[in-house]
Amino acid sequence: MTLRALLPCLALVACHETSAQAQTLTPDLFRPTRGDFVSPQDLPLRKTASSNSVGGDNAGGVDINGNSTDDSGLRGEDTPAPSRIGQIPTYGLPAANGASDSGFDSLNRTRKKPQLYPGQAKPKAPVGPGSSPPTPPPVNAAGYLRLSIAPSESANKTPLPPAMAGTVPGQPPRKRLKVDDDPFGAVGDYAGSFLIESAVEVSAGYDTNPGRTNVPKGLPFWVVAPEFVAVSDWDRHALVADLRGSFTGYGNSLPPTIDGAVSSAPTDVSRPNFIGHVDGRLDVTENTYLTAQARLLVSTDNPGSPNVQAGLLRYPIYTSFGGTFGIDQNFNRLNVAVGGTVDRTVYQDSALTDGTTSSNDDRNFNQYGGVGRVSYEVTPALKPFVEAEGDTRVHDLEFDRNGYDRDSSGGYAKVGTSFEFTRLLTGEISIGYAARNYVDPRLNQLSGLLTAASLTWTATPLTTAKFYSTTSIDETTLPGTSGVLTRLYTFEVDHDFRRWLTAIGKFTYGTMDYQGDGRTDQVYTIEGDVVYKMTRNLWIKGTLRRDILDSNIVGAGSASTVAMLGVRLQN
Secondary structure (H helix, E strand, O other): OHHHHHHHHHHHHHHHHHHHHHOOOOOOEEEOOOOEEEOHHHOOOOOEOOOOOOOOOOOOOEOOOOOEOOOOOOEOOOOOOOOOOOOOOOOOOOOOOOOOOOOEOOOOOEOOOOOOOOOOOOOOOOOOOOOOOOOOOOEOOOOOEOOOOOHHHHOOOOOOOHHHHOOOOOOOOOOOOOOOOOOOOOOOEEEOOEEEEEEEEEEEEEEOOOOOOOOOOOEEEEEEEEEEEEEEOOOOOEEEEEEEEEEEEEOOOOOOEEOOEEOOOOOEOOEEEEEEEEEEEEEOOOOEEEEEEEEEEEEEOOOOOOOOOOOEOEOOEEEEEEEEEEEEEEEOOEEEEEEEEEEEEEEOOEEEOOOOEEOOHHHOEEEEEEEEEEEEOOEOOEEEEEEEEEEEEEEOOOOOOOOOOOOEEEEEEEEEEEEEEOOOEEEEEEEEEEEEEEOOOOOOOEEEEEEEEEEEEEEEOOEEEEEEEEEEEEOOOOOOOOEEEEEEEEEEEEEEEEOOEEEEEEEEEEEEEEEOOOEEEEEEEEEEEEEEEOOOOEEEEEEEEEEEEEEOOOOOOEEEEEEEEEEEEEO
């Protein structure tokens, strides 16, 4: 039983011994072309043993031609080649390097080079097959390893934080900042959702004829002019507030008589000026908007005007305030805007040099009216329009100081267009006709040609030319005179010698037609300004201006020269 149990084990041992004797051990061969070690059994196309060799299979010797026949590393003719099925091929050669990062990848996606921001270092290529050998560490003259970089090589090379360099994994791409076209302009501050810009100009100078009288008398003066602008930053609706004012004060007072003649100017020629408006827009739908404006004007009669009374202590101040409420509707390229207006003008009582006062209630009036405008967008750069306005003026007193009933009704109609030609010439220009009829039959109709323009021409990146034109119908107190038809034309050129140094030249021409009285005045103003922008918040400004009033009435003309130097603080 024991012998019978051991027979299978002895058979297995015998078979193992026979297989071990029949197996030939062949040393591994090195393939220098591949760069790794491969066993001869893994070479499917190696030479087989030749039958004409001397010495038999796997025996070293020479053939009939005298060549060595040591084929110890060759596979026999009858031995099959090893199968490649299920095996993962290996390649000893490195992958091709230097491939372009443009074109398309294996998924047909466009390859784009990464955009580098200013100051960001170009990322190094990852280490892999085909990479150049690493640069050996720097050593000094003695052969020792240098652990630091010389100061001369690292000067002015401050590394950027990873968040700014864009090297943080998963960081969203940074947007490039818009180029600042005005590096010395006001930046402003945000208060909630409003961008607020504020400024104040403080100036001082000398005026050779502040009263604009025929006999000049000069005085020094100072000016304080604050500004405030607030603009909403909303996705829908809008609100804008623009408030600007000034006060001109004179150090001394003018005498009541100049060279023996009675002066028509007040003894105190100081005067304020303020103009402001708040505009709002309510977006009802994508094409329908409700609009509103509240406005305020505080000023005095212009020096040299015939409305100025004789013997005044100071100029009487008048205040004009009101609003416009309307609707704006778009019909594709057609736009229709209509609105109603309400305004009131109130004059302060006049203070006289003898200590008494004179009422100006006859100059107070209310104005009610409406305005409409239809425009069509031919192209985004050309938008012609037609505009018409009508109003009625009702005074507080039926008759003025000279016994005239100055209640009236009037309006205007004009056609024009707004345009934008390649950003070089932009603006709006129009022409029309204005007229006003008075209740008193002794006052003739006041009418005339109406011109309005606001053009900006960018001649060069450093030079800009502007043209302004306005026409208005103003009230007057002269007996027998219906009103004043005033037209003003202004041409201005701005040139930047440097970004921080700007020169401004301005010329203004105007006509004032007192219809019914026969008086006609012409005004000329030549002005030159130099602005030195020290920082965004501090400017220095110098002004030299010449004002001329030429009238067909003897003794009504005047001339004045103004020199002024000041600073502007803005934020």
